[in-house]
Amino acid sequence: xxxxxxxxxxxxxxxxxxxxxxxxxxxxxxxxxxxxxxxxxxxxxxxxxxxxxxxxxxxxxxxxxxxxxxxxxxxxxxxxxxxxxxxxxxxxxxxxxxxxxxxxxxxxxxxxxxxxxxxxxxxxxxxxxxxxxxxxxxxxxxxxxxxxxxxxxxxxxxxxxxxxxxxxxxxxxxxxxxxxxxxxxxxxxxxxxxxxxxxxxxxxxxxxxxxxxxxxxxxxxxxxxxxxxxxxxxxxxxxxxxxxxxxxxxxxxxxxxxxxxxxxxxxxxxxxxxxxxxxxxxxxxxxxxxxxxxxxxxxxxxxxxxxxxxxxxxxxxxxxxxxxxxxxxxxxxxxxxxxxxxxxxxxxxxxxxxxxxxxxxxxxxxxxxxxxxxxxxxxxxxxxxxxxxxxxxxxxxxxxxxxxxxxxxxxxxxxxxxxxxxxxxxxxxxxxxxxxxxxxxxxxxxxxxxxxxxxxxxxxxxxxxxxxxxxxxxxxxxxxxxxxxxxxxxxxxxxxxxxxxxxxxxxxxxxxxxxxxxxxxxxxxxxxxxxxxxxxxxxxxxxxxxxxxxxxxxxxxxxxxxxxxxxxxxxxxxxxxxxxxxxxxxxxxxxxxxxxxxxxxxxxxxxxxxxxxxxxxxxxxxxxxxxxxxxxxxxxxxxxxxxxxxxxxxxxxxxxxxxxxxxxxxxxxxxxxxxxxxxxxxxxxxxxxxxxxxxxxxxxxxxxxxxxxxxxxxxxxxxxxxxxxxxxxxxxxxxxxxxxxxxxxxxxxxxxxxxxxxxxxxxxxxxxxxxxxxxxxxxxxxxxxxxxxxxxxxxxxxxxxxxx
Amino acid sequence: xxxxxxxxxxxxxxxxxxxxxxxxxxxxxxxxxxxxxxxxxxxxxxxxxxxxxxxxxxxxxxxxxxxxxxxxxxxxxxxxxxxxxxxxxxxxxxxxxxxxxxxxxx
Numbered sequence: 001x002x003x004x005x006x007x008x009x010x011x012x013x014x015x016x017x018x019x020x021x022x023x024x025x026x027x028x029x030x031x032x033x034x035x036x037x038x039x040x041x042x043x044x045x046x047x048x049x050x051x052x053x054x055x056x057x058x059x060x061x062x063x064x065x066x067x068x069x070x071x072x073x074x075x076x077x078x079x080x081x082x083x084x085x086x087x088x089x090x091x092x093x094x095x096x097x098x099x100x101x102x103x104x105x106x107x108x109x110x111x112x113x114x115x116x117x118x119x120x121x122x123x124x125x126x127x128x129x130x131x132x133x134x135x136x137x138x139x140x141x142x143x144x145x146x147x148x149x150x151x152x153x154x155x156x157x158x159x160x161x162x163x164x165x166x167x168x169x170x171x172x173x174x175x176x177x178x179x180x181x182x183x184x185x186x187x188x189x190x191x192x193x194x195x196x197x198x199x200x201x202x203x204x205x206x207x208x209x210x211x212x213x214x215x216x217x218x219x220x221x222x223x224x225x226x227x228x229x230x231x232x233x234x235x236x237x238x239x240x241x242x243x244x245x246x247x248x249x250x251x252x253x254x255x256x257x258x259x260x261x262x263x264x265x266x267x268x269x270x271x272x273x274x275x276x277x278x279x280x281x282x283x284x285x286x287x288x289x290x291x292x293x294x295x296x297x298x299x300x301x302x303x304x305x306x307x308x309x310x311x312x313x314x315x316x317x318x319x320x321x322x323x324x325x326x327x328x329x330x331x332x333x334x335x336x337x338x339x340x341x342x343x344x345x346x347x348x349x350x351x352x353x354x355x356x357x358x359x360x361x362x363x364x365x366x367x368x369x370x371x372x373x374x375x376x377x378x379x380x381x382x383x384x385x386x387x388x389x390x391x392x393x394x395x396x397x398x399x400x401x402x403x404x405x406x407x408x409x410x411x412x413x414x415x416x417x418x419x420x421x422x423x424x425x426x427x428x429x430x431x432x433x434x435x436x437x438x439x440x441x442x443x444x445x446x447x448x449x450x451x452x453x454x455x456x457x458x459x460x461x462x463x464x465x466x467x468x469x470x471x472x473x474x475x476x477x478x479x480x481x482x483x484x485x486x487x488x489x490x491x492x493x494x495x496x497x498x499x500x501x502x503x504x505x506x507x508x509x510x511x512x513x514x515x516x517x518x519x520x521x522x523x524x525x526x527x528x529x530x531x532x533x534x535x536x537x538x539x540x541x542x543x544x545x546x547x548x549x550x551x552x553x554x555x556x557x558x559x560x561x562x563x564x565x566x567x568x569x570x571x572x573x574x575x576x577x578x579x580x581x582x583x584x585x586x587x588x589x590x591x592x593x594x595x596x597x598x599x600x601x602x603x604x605x606x607x608x609x610x611x612x613x614x615x616x617x618x619x620x621x622x623x624x625x626x627x628x629x630x631x632x633x634x635x636x637x638x639x640x641x642x643x644x645x646x647x648x649x650x651x652x653x654x655x656x657x658x659x660x661x662x663x664x665x666x667x668x669x670x671x672x673x674x675x676x677x678x679x680x681x682x683x684x685x686x687x688x689x690x691x692x693x694x695x696x697x698x699x700x701x702x703x704x705x706x707x708x709x710x711x712x713x714x715x716x717x718x719x720x721x722x723x724x725x726x727x728x729x730x731x732x733x734x735x736x737x738x739x740x741x742x743x744x745x746x747x748x749x750x751x752x753x754x755x756x757x758x759x760x761x762x763x764x765x766x767x768x769x770x771x772x773x774x775x776x777x778x779x780x781x782x783x784x785x786x787x788x789x790x791x792x793x794x795x796x797x798x799x800x801x802x803x804x
Numbered sequence: 805x806x807x808x809x810x811x812x813x814x815x816x817x818x819x820x821x822x823x824x825x826x827x828x829x830x831x832x833x834x835x836x837x838x839x840x841x842x843x844x845x846x847x848x849x850x851x852x853x854x855x856x857x858x859x860x861x862x863x864x865x866x867x868x869x870x871x872x873x874x875x876x877x878x879x880x881x882x883x884x885x886x887x888x889x890x891x892x893x894x895x896x897x898x899x900x901x902x903x904x905x906x907x908x909x910x
Binding site: 801 | 812813814815819821823824826827828829830831841856857858859862863864865866867871873874876878888889
């Protein structure tokens, strides 16, 4: 009998032994070394243990009796530390030496633990084996807050398990979407919303740089400086092949132990299988390919004519309650692929199959995975799909009010926010709601993923009965205080000559007499836009930053950012800023993104005196107005500059500063197309060319990264000012409050804007209204310094002693 | 257990601006006073119940509610309760107005 030794007692290895026993029951004398003190168990089911659906006994695949029956010598709790590939024996950490004719390395993998400070603290674990599970279960008894690093398959399963154990769970993920290697963005967002509704909290695009705490973990610090508290940290970012014994023994190792198509390593009669093996540069971590490898290896070792292992296409299923998810093959379209898609938002079903050359090459199924087995077969067999139906169960969007009547009151309608039918019906009845928007505002239903909106609308229709007005219900009202839309509000203000926020809310019968944080700033803006210099601004209808003319910080302090036109300053101004910063012990002095200096952490009561000493105008770093005009050095000094960008920038900033706009407006002026001021991602950007200026609009460097579109090319600075005035005024008059120019242009269309501005008469009228509006502004910091009543009302704090 | 309550003169009624917070610190307790449109005065702790905190004096006042200026939670000035869909409660203090004197009872 040949002597077969296996290092590792896990799923892939033991499955290989089973295959060998099937092929050649009496050929080998088998010895297995396992590091863990257990027989082979089903690692995939660890999440079931964590989630409380299985016990350890239930997940054992090969009980100790199985080893006995097959005459396998099993050493548990003992690891092989050395292979002598010349003399063909292995040595263990207990000094045992065993000779072999054939050796299988099936050492599997370890959790990849981030090499960051603190990762060795108590309470930090991977999620790989039963020991990790037991540790998590024990932690959950004593502690409350867990953080799972990794929003992949394993991480999400661990997170769900920890939720079941009663812990609060944050999942930290480096990438912008979950399971990005298995899911496309739509499926990924459906998954995220579902898991959030189950109570997981996600910290996306966060890179952990440190684990902090004394002996035990207390929290994590991220690259962006933010922080999360944690009593338990589970690292589930990936696996690392356990290759040390092979490496130490001179066997060729790359990421894993490198094997050929017959699972042979670089050493004769030494094989590797499973997660420790690297085949054609791939290390597999899912069980199906590992079993395929085991089969090939068994045939090879038994001397059978084996078909080579040529790699696997893998299918993935997430084992989390309430989530039905399947993914296999390619995820992203690449120009040679075509998609077949079913997206039933209402029922939360999303299916997409990628086709190339009449063959299925990728599958993503969410919400309904009935087709997974069949489609995976079509994919792996590379069947021609011409003429066959891809989805057997076509989507069926049933619904309507007939179903609403039979729906129990406690049935969840909005999974994201946990809103039941009963809660929605009650809100509609008690608060007299009539639109979908109002229902969303009052109950939060439909405010997250929006997938339940059709059903919320049906519930609204059902509850209101005859009073339901379908058209009105769909209308977007300004806020929950009213049913009227922006357009209606503008018309009413003009027709009825309404002239104050209070009057608007009164006359138009606001349900909520004094409005809310959504409608009051909006009404105040619209009134100022319509009545131009005749309107008296309602300071108390502005939100904190604009009311205070300073940015509130999270600790209740403020920031002070003085105006520096075009990012140009002087030694004298810098000195003044330095002196003020020193005198008031300002905790942070920082250059802002808009080419100026910010003083952060200023106490409210210090604001007026600091402004006075600075004696500079407000930079409006807090306002829905022109923020900054960023400029490059330009023709004054730069050898490339073709235009005087600084002068134009300063002129623009001086003209349009303080102007109220629907949302903030940023500008940039570059003297040449090298574009050092990044004018291409500004609301309005100006790029100097030989003999003129290009004007770009609707760029955005923030949340909705968008390159600007060329609006016009003009010859002179005067034309720049004229075009900019007209464009800004048209934006002011037609955008919704809080709509950035990028969104506005996409909504109304660039061509439309160009058409409007092409008419000289129109431009002239717009500029006249602009100029009239600009008349009303006065410098707010100076106003505050001069006015005792403003100082008293907004910037005073009072201290008294109890009992006096 | 005997608890003593202290009545402290916190402000003058005529000094309180309508629909704007008035910050007062009494023995290290930061309190926000609000005179609302109907003339009533309310006192609540000047700290948002939002986990990240924040002051309340600079919030927008609507009726007998204030909106947390940093996280936009709607908070009742009467009982300190955070309105749905958010949850929480801020500490309230009893207010007595006698003539032009506004007392807070702590």
